[in-house]
Amino acid sequence: MKILHAIGLTLLFLLTTLSSSGAAEADLRAIIAKFATVTDFSETGAVVQELTATGDPAVERPLAALADGNLYVRTADSMVFVGKEGDENVQLFDPLSGEPAGEASEDDITKISVNNTLRRTIRDALGTLTLGSKDPTVRIAAADTMFKTPDAANIGPLDAAIASESVASVKALLEQARAASILVSDKPDADKLAAIALIGARGDRDAVSLLTSVEANASGAVKDAATAAIANINSTLALWDAGQNIWYGISLGSVLLLAAIGLAITFGVMGVINMAHGEMVMLGAYTTFVVQQVIRTSFPGLFDWSLVIALPLAFLVAAFVGLIIERGVIRFLYGRPLETLLATWGVSLILQQAVRSIFGPTNQEVGNPSWMSGSFDVGQLAITWNRLWILVFALTVFGMLVYVMKRTPWGLQMRAVTANRRMAASMGIRTPWVDALTFALGSGIAGIAGVALSQIDNVSPNLGRGYIIDSFMVVVFGGVGNLWGTLVGAFSLGIVNKVLEPYAGAVLGKIVVLVLIILFIQKRPRGLFALKGRAVEA
Amino acid sequence: MRGNFSTITKMVSAGVVAAGLMISAPARAADDTIKVGILHSLSGTMAISETTLKDAMLMLIDEQNAKGGLLGKKLEAVVVDPASNWPLFAEKARELISKDKVAAVFGCWTSVSRKSVLPVFSELDNILFYPVQYEGEESERNVFYTGAAPNQQAIPAVDYLMSKDGGSVKRWVLEGTDYVYPRTTNKILEAYLKSKGVAAEDIMTNYTPFGFSDWQTEVSAIKKFGSAGKKTAVVSTVNGDANVPFYKELGNQGIKAEDIPVMAFSVGEEELAGLDAKPLVGHLAAWNYFESVSTPENKKFIADWHKFIKNNKRTTNDPMEAHYIGFNMWVKAVQKAGTTDPDKVIDAMVGVSVPNLTGGYSTMMPNHHITKPVLIGEIQANGQFETVSKTPGLVMGDEWSDYLPDSKDLISDWRAPLSCGNFNVKTGKCGGKGTN
Numbered sequence: 005m006k007i008l009h010a011i012g013l014t015l016l017f018l019l020t021t022l023s024s025s026g027a028a029e030a031d032l033r034a035i036i037a038k039f040a041t042v043t044d045f046s047e048t049g050a051v052v053q054e055l056t057a058t059g060d061p062a063v064e065r066p067l068a069a070l071a072d073g074n075l076y077v078r079t080a081d082s083m084v085f086v087g088k089e090g091d092e093n094v095q096l097f098d099p100l101s102g103e104p105a106g107e108a109s110e111d112d113i114t115k116i117s118v119n120n121t122l123r124r125t126i127r128d129a130l131g132t133l134t135l136g137s138k139d140p141t142v143r144i145a146a147a148d149t150m151f152k153t154p155d156a157a158n159i160g161p162l163d164a165a166i167a168s169e170s171v172a173s174v175k176a177l178l179e180q181a182r183a184a185s186i187l188v189s190d191k192p193d194a195d196k197l198a199a200i201a202l203i204g205a206r207g208d209r210d211a212v213s214l215l216t217s218v219e220a221n222a223s224g225a226v227k228d229a230a231t232a233a234i235a236n237i238n239s240t241l242a243l244w245d246a247g248q249n250i251w252y253g254i255s256l257g258s259v260l261l262l263a264a265i266g267l268a269i270t271f272g273v274m275g276v277i278n279m280a281h282g283e284m285v286m287l288g289a290y291t292t293f294v295v296q297q298v299i300r301t302s303f304p305g306l307f308d309w310s311l312v313i314a315l316p317l318a319f320l321v322a323a324f325v326g327l328i329i330e331r332g333v334i335r336f337l338y339g340r341p342l343e344t345l346l347a348t349w350g351v352s353l354i355l356q357q358a359v360r361s362i363f364g365p366t367n368q369e370v371g372n373p374s375w376m377s378g379s380f381d382v383g384q385l386a387i388t389w390n391r392l393w394i395l396v397f398a399l400t401v402f403g404m405l406v407y408v409m410k411r412t413p414w415g416l417q418m419r420a421v422t423a424n425r426r427m428a429a430s431m432g433i434r435t436p437w438v439d440a441l442t443f444a445l446g447s448g449i450a451g452i453a454g455v456a457l458s459q460i461d462n463v464s465p466n467l468g469r470g471y472i473i474d475s476f477m478v479v480v481f482g483g484v485g486n487l488w489g490t491l492v493g494a495f496s497l498g499i500v501n502k503v504l505e506p507y508a509g510a511v512l513g514k515i516v517v518l519v520l521i522i523l524f525i526q527k528r529p530r531g532l533f534a535l536k537g538r539a540v541e542a
Numbered sequence: 543m544r545g546n547f548s549t550i551t552k553m554v555s556a557g558v559v560a561a562g563l564m565i566s567a568p569a570r571a572a573d574d575t576i577k578v579g580i581l582h583s584l585s586g587t588m589a590i591s592e593t594t595l596k597d598a599m600l601m602l603i604d605e606q607n608a609k610g611g612l613l614g615k616k617l618e619a620v621v622v623d624p625a626s627n628w629p630l631f632a633e634k635a636r637e638l639i640s641k642d643k644v645a646a647v648f649g650c651w652t653s654v655s656r657k658s659v660l661p662v663f664s665e666l667d668n669i670l671f672y673p674v675q676y677e678g679e680e681s682e683r684n685v686f687y688t689g690a691a692p693n694q695q696a697i698p699a700v701d702y703l704m705s706k707d708g709g710s711v712k713r714w715v716l717e718g719t720d721y722v723y724p725r726t727t728n729k730i731l732e733a734y735l736k737s738k739g740v741a742a743e744d745i746m747t748n749y750t751p752f753g754f755s756d757w758q759t760e761v762s763a764i765k766k767f768g769s770a771g772k773k774t775a776v777v778s779t780v781n782g783d784a785n786v787p788f789y790k791e792l793g794n795q796g797i798k799a800e801d802i803p804v805m806a807f808s809v810g811e812e813e814l815a816g817l818d819a820k821p822l823v824g825h826l827a828a829w830n831y832f833e834s835v836s837t838p839e840n841k842k843f844i845a846d847w848h849k850f851i852k853n854n855k856r857t858t859n860d861p862m863e864a865h866y867i868g869f870n871m872w873v874k875a876v877q878k879a880g881t882t883d884p885d886k887v888i889d890a891m892v893g894v895s896v897p898n899l900t901g902g903y904s905t906m907m908p909n910h911h912i913t914k915p916v917l918i919g920e921i922q923a924n925g926q927f928e929t930v931s932k933t934p935g936l937v938m939g940d941e942w943s944d945y946l947p948d949s950k951d952l953i954s955d956w957r958a959p960l961s962c963g964n965f966n967v968k969t970g971k972c973g974g975k976g977t978n
Binding site: 045117121209210213214216220256259357364369372388460461464466469506 | 751923
């Protein structure tokens, strides 16, 4: 017991010597305790100001918690804690040391509420406080914040930080933040001109934003320099904008390709007008939802793998449903396109209502794994990870499908049956089974498309509706029966759509694309890549 | 107000009609009950929003019956499914009134469905309670509007953003789905912002089609518009279904609420249930009710709802509260009139006052709109809203906007002797013209 006591005392001693000083900590605690009595946002803001005015890095923890909505007051004794929501109770931590301090039920504590203005104040304050952080990413964030909210008072701390900075990229950002601060200070014009040159070289939207406000408030040489720098950046950005539009087009194209690729089999190769195609996509998305539900409740650690696990399952579920539809309905209707259209439309309504009855009419939440969230910059292009992965995925699926069709015996049989059914049957191919499996393959691919689309769209019973028209458009435009046509069709429609959109708007852009397709089909009724030969006449 | 359509829906409306007929409940002939019609889509694109309202109405009717019914009779719900098909709304309304002889109808969500049933209600002289926020510019004798008019949602929301607490916004993006509600609301907002001294180049208006899912260009345009050195905010009248991809794209492109907040008029608890709300913390919504409002009435309502629907995770939302208010008002008016005869009930409705769920009373005004508080909420990580601002008093629904040249001289008063929904105070004549 005594030993424990001694260890405790030593620890306490160590703690007090490690923290800046005991008295300062007591001061901080006194300020933090004021959070317990705030009644509105302006009072909370006043306490935040007081905390940041101490300049003590230790205030980072409570302020960050406040900004994230994790700062609580215990009703019983008005103590302030950082909280972390657990399964039932909220776990409490000391706001300065971060030591665990027990837990409390949600009824016993009140959250200190924040609004956007407060969040912004805190973020700016933390920017200055975290300049000396050991983690380069935190320093980058700090430099970024200080660049966006320039303040003449920042010049001193930034000078110090630049002097001690070892990473070149961080140093450059710090220098830009310093330049921004110089622009709002009362330094001589020569310094400001140098600062404008430095910021002009940064060349992004934030630089334009900053220079625009400088331009509005300055006069003489500084104003002219700012105007010139803005014009310069804008002309470069215009080029990047064009690149951005094309990337958006490629990304939209990959979504169209994914949605259409299954249809390219069922409609393109088999000639079945399959109105239930969108519902296969929906089934794939719901499979993802179910997989994620199971993972959330039973294996939370596997969440980042949920999509990989969902892929084969979605394929199997959709392929199985497709098989049933083919065996149960479509095989009786080959060669009767109108009846197929109506029957598959009916099937699609049944599937939608079935999903609505089982899962309810509301949207289901499908989460993005961490590797599919956020974005990265290439030059001035912001590329979001989920779009990039969907592009990669669409191309992979396409590649595999082409391989199956062109290089495997099954693909050969499929093509043989499509080209000449009677001849194929005479050669010993079981055409009914080939039909069933081809339809199942097309449906299964629609299912895995659903896994990808669940990442960017609503998972609701109506999911398939949004894609069915686009899918038919892509397959018809690309040329029925030609996989490569579908690929080219999807990407050209995507790019045309996205290049038009900034000028014409989304609504008019879509109309223009539809008109263009109608004109194109008038000219080339069989699409971009028409199949030639006897199969076409059959 | 919200809506959706697709060309395919129209192509095979016949099939949908058949589906709708199958689902509609059989009407039982019984004179000892009072029938209440429920006209909400249970299939098709709008089922996502309207099914909940059907359930909420069934719950309210159950509760009234448990309290002993109305005028000594039990209430009986007649549920029909107009299947998100606008012409079918009119047919189903006619069926409810002529065949089932309902005393009042609670229903509709989209403005186009409301417009499609209006002639039926005035021809057959029945009552419709419309529970959704809408664009205004309408006041009908047979309709009671329990959702918000633009001045009960859009104008206070913009006022909040312009205030110091809201970030003193100077530059505005009006982003909407391309149909009547966003277009009219944005027209009103544009006129309002200009009257507050906002320059035309500081307002960007953009529309997207229904169910739009590829928001990359729009979000990067917002980013670009927001980099002009002035505080920027987005006012979103984007339709329910398109919101999820919109917010996902905002999150992925790193637009934070502290930098460019998005104020939404069509995003409620129900819509947020479909997505991970963590990247959206701090974005805003304006409504007259939030599930998180902590009043005894609301706690009881939520508990009753969970019990009725047998699911503790189902959220409540603003249109549900509107039905709660509307239904209680109707009950009170029937008791006051001593009959369910629509003519007498319509006259008895004006002035009826019932508790709402946010701790006050809502009153039916002579223009058939109600008084409500306006709440501004911030999205929280758990998909709920936290109220950050509330109007000090109740706001009275203004059917004819004061900011549109065509409607600023119009008023509506359904009490005798005026009895007019569009009285022009300049010319002194009934029958002025609105914008739609």
